[in-house]
Amino acid sequence: MVSSTHWLASSTAMAVLEDGGNAYDAAVAAGFVLHVAEPHLNGPAGEVPIIIAPRGGRPQVLSGQGPAPAGATIEHYTGLGLDLVPGTGPLASAVPSAFDTWMLLLRDHGTKRLADVLKYAIGYAENGAPAVERIGATVETVRELFETEWTSSAEIYLRDGKAPAPGALLRNPALAATWRRVIAEAEAAGADREAQIEAARRVWREGFIAEALVAAAATPTMDSSGERHTGTLTGDDLAAFQAGYEEPASYTWNGWTVCKAGLWSQGPTFLQQLALLPDSLDYGTPEYVHTLIEGTKLAMADREAWYGDSTQVRLDALLSADYNAARRALIGEQASHELRPGSPDGLEPRLSRQVRQIIDGNVPAPPTPTAGLGEPTVAKDGSTRGDTCHLDVVDRWGNMIAATPSGGWLQSNPVVPELGFPLGTRLQMCWLDHGLPNSLTPGRRPRTTLSPSLALRDGEPVLAFGTPGGDQQDQWSVHFFLAVVLREQVRGGFDLQGSIDAPNWHSESFPSSFYPRAMRPGGVTVESRIGDDVIAELRRRGHDVTVGEPWSEGRLCAVSRDPETGVLAAGANPRGMQGYAVGR
Numbered sequence: 409m410v411s412s413t414h415w416l417a418s419s420t421a422m423a424v425l426e427d428g429g430n431a432y433d434a435a436v437a438a439g440f441v442l443h444v445a446e447p448h449l450n451g452p453a454g455e456v457p458i459i460i461a462p463r464g465g466r467p468q469v470l471s472g473q474g475p476a477p478a479g480a481t482i483e484h485y486t487g488l489g490l491d492l493v494p495g496t497g498p499l500a501s502a503v504p505s506a507f508d509t510w511m512l513l514l515r516d517h518g519t520k521r522l523a524d525v526l527k528y529a530i531g532y533a534e535n536g537a538p539a540v541e542r543i544g545a546t547v548e549t550v551r552e553l554f555e556t557e558w559t560s561s562a563e564i565y566l567r568d569g570k571a572p573a574p575g576a577l578l579r580n581p582a583l584a585a586t587w588r589r590v591i592a593e594a595e596a597a598g599a600d601r602e603a604q605i606e607a608a609r610r611v612w613r614e615g616f617i618a619e620a621l622v623a624a625a626a627t628p629t630m631d632s633s634g635e636r637h638t639g640t641l642t643g644d645d646l647a648a649f650q651a652g653y654e655e656p657a658s659y660t661w662n663g664w665t666v667c668k669a670g671l672w673s674q675g676p677t678f679l680q681q682l683a684l685l686p687d688s689l690d691y692g693t694p695e696y697v698h699t700l701i702e703g704t705k706l707a708m709a710d711r712e713a714w715y716g717d718s719t720q721v722r723l724d725a726l727l728s729a730d731y732n733a734a735r736r737a738l739i740g741e742q743a744s745h746e747l748r749p750g751s752p753d754g755l756e757p758r759l760s761r762q763v764r765q766i767i768d769g770n771v772p773a774p775p776t777p778t779a780g781l782g783e784p785t786v787a788k789d790g791s792t793r794g795d796t797c798h799l800d801v802v803d804r805w806g807n808m809i810a811a812t813p814s815g816g817w818l819q820s821n822p823v824v825p826e827l828g829f830p831l832g833t834r835l836q837m838c839w840l841d842h843g844l845p846n847s848l849t850p851g852r853r854p855r856t857t858l859s860p861s862l863a864l865r866d867g868e869p870v871l872a873f874g875t876p877g878g879d880q881q882d883q884w885s886v887h888f889f890l891a892v893v894l895r896e897q898v899r900g901g902f903d904l905q906g907s908i909d910a911p912n913w914h915s916e917s918f919p920s921s922f923y924p925r926a927m928r929p930g931g932v933t934v935e936s937r938i939g940d941d942v943i944a945e946l947r948r949r950g951h952d953v954t955v956g957e958p959w960s961e962g963r964l965c966a967v968s969r970d971p972e973t974g975v976l977a978a979g980a981n982p983r984g985m986q987g988y989a990v991g992r
Contacts, residue, residue, distance in 0.1 A: 409978035409991035411965035412438060412799040413876060416445045416537060418980070418988040420528045421801055424520065431803040432460070432517040433525060436510045439813055440529035440587075442797045443829065444580060445537045447565075447818045448546040449876065450797045451829045452583075453504035453621065454815025457669050459656060459862040461869035462517060463806035467667045467862055469654045470513060472811075473834070473853045474503030475717070479640035482840050482848050490633060491762070493836045493848065495923030496820055497631025498639025500833035502854055504621065506813060507612050509651040515605040517807075522594050522604050526587045533584035533828070536577025540986050543578065543818075547571035550819050557630040558822035561830070565818055583828030589616065609650070617827060618646045624824045624831060632923060639831070656862075659683060659727055664893060665864045671845075672717040674921070675859045676726065678882040678889075680707035683732040684739070691894040692910075694945035700890075701915050701932055701951065702739040704883055706748060708918040713749035713757035716845025717852040725752035743950035745930035747918060760839040763919050766927060796858065796876035800967040802976055808969065810860035810872035812881070836923045857921050861885050865971070871902075873966035875981075879921055880914040884962040887912055892966075904966045904979030905989075911938040912961035928952065935961045959983045967991075 410421040420441045421434035429437075435458075443451050450456075458470040485493060494500050514525060547554070547565045554562040564580055565571065572578045590608050593615065597607035611617055625639035656667035659679035666682065668675030684703040690696055714721040725731060731752055738748060747767055749757035759767075796814035801807075815832035823830050837855055838848035846855040859881045863871040871892065875884045891907035916931040930952040934943060937958045946953050965987060967978045981987035 409967040409976040411978045411980045411989040413797045414445045415988035417441045422990045431801040431807040433520040436514045437525040444532040450813040451816025454506045454832045456506045456813040457858045458811040461808040472509040474505035477640040477645040478850045494631040494633045497629045498625040499637045500836045501831040502834040503649045512651045530584045533580045536579045539572035539578040541574040544571040560825045561823045667862045672853045677707040694942045704915045709749040719845040760841045798874040798965045800872040802967045812858040812860045868971035871968045876963045883914045908964040908979045911935045
């Protein structure tokens, strides 16, 4: 079974499975197709946190997030007159990590050769993939920038002066040529499959790709600050980075164990929201929605104070029964409009200067960003301005994977002409304040919103799922997971599609992870389908409710395996009409 945010990626993964490949072969092939089919949502120089559960083995996390380059110091940025990392341009580029992460997965857990998994992406890049509506809409938001500054991007995305129309074939011959050259250089290393993959990794870190990426970073580029800046990425930074494995963060709730990436991601906010739940939940009621919204605020406040690649706090402390009993007591009948981080282990929370100023009312909250900046978030009406991708696979043997590719968007940096893709902008998630868990620091990963999920029941992997959505990811995913679990009690079985389709919502009552770091205290956006009674009750309780379109919240993908019967299932998001689940 496969589920992803684009039908071509799902079809590709299924083709690999039908050809005898396993879940990991399928995921790698689909991941590279997503670079072609959804270039406004991800690219090879972006990131891809992954959680895997090999049949018979324990779940593991592939971090898939590159660190800040050695030259990316706070002093360097503030010396340029900046108080935030720009949302676009090479100054915002972390060390690119997606390619190496996919290669590590293929080497260690796949069975296919490099050429076998890249051939699908090469075919679509050469012959064209039908453009989804959002590609053209995203290009239009940055048209002037492409035409006047980022002209290499205009050559691909504004051919003959026109943005890609929905359904028009979008070709990227430079990207196809890049992968063909990588394959040729890898195969020159010999016939051994793993040796070829290692050779491809060296090409990325030290070969022609590294040279082109470093040259792009050193080119003065117009960014969201309104100035031209060069980046800090060097050849040494690329040569030093290799993706790796970590133990997942986890929490057990009602017999389910949910696995997430660690505190360098926002993933543990999912676990904190579970830990904050009361003993009883009346699914779908106004009280249920209110309780989840308030729990989200508390978890995200802790994210702001405690999460990062360098943190003083223990995850065990954030998930402890005593800590969450005290935090749960903060959830009252009325909506909170405050940012209330806790004090795990008695530690005093610290917030960035900008967030403190907003809370104190000394400066207004920054405006919500326009499309083209950062990982485009969700507008107040619930519409998306871009996003991320997601991919889940479970194979006939029970191998399972959840992956959230993102970054390296076409709107993040100019396309590197000889490669066909741009650098990413993940450093924008770091603060330019010293002493915070997420302060910009060379060698440390920026705290990412990318957040795949994997759930076990009684120790057996059962469910892989995730969604695009930036700060919304660990809201929409929690709501989906609870829908699966609570609806199962009524239906007597999983209802993946029904749980994906269920009305969703998100809170904005905390600082955005993306430039210019906006927040809307008390703000919550709901799908109109959630019901007039729920909307009225939320407003009565003091929530600042924005009612979005009926199908505007959530981009969930999911696959499952029943450990008792071995039956596989999948569901895909109908919102946007491009998510796709397939299997047999």
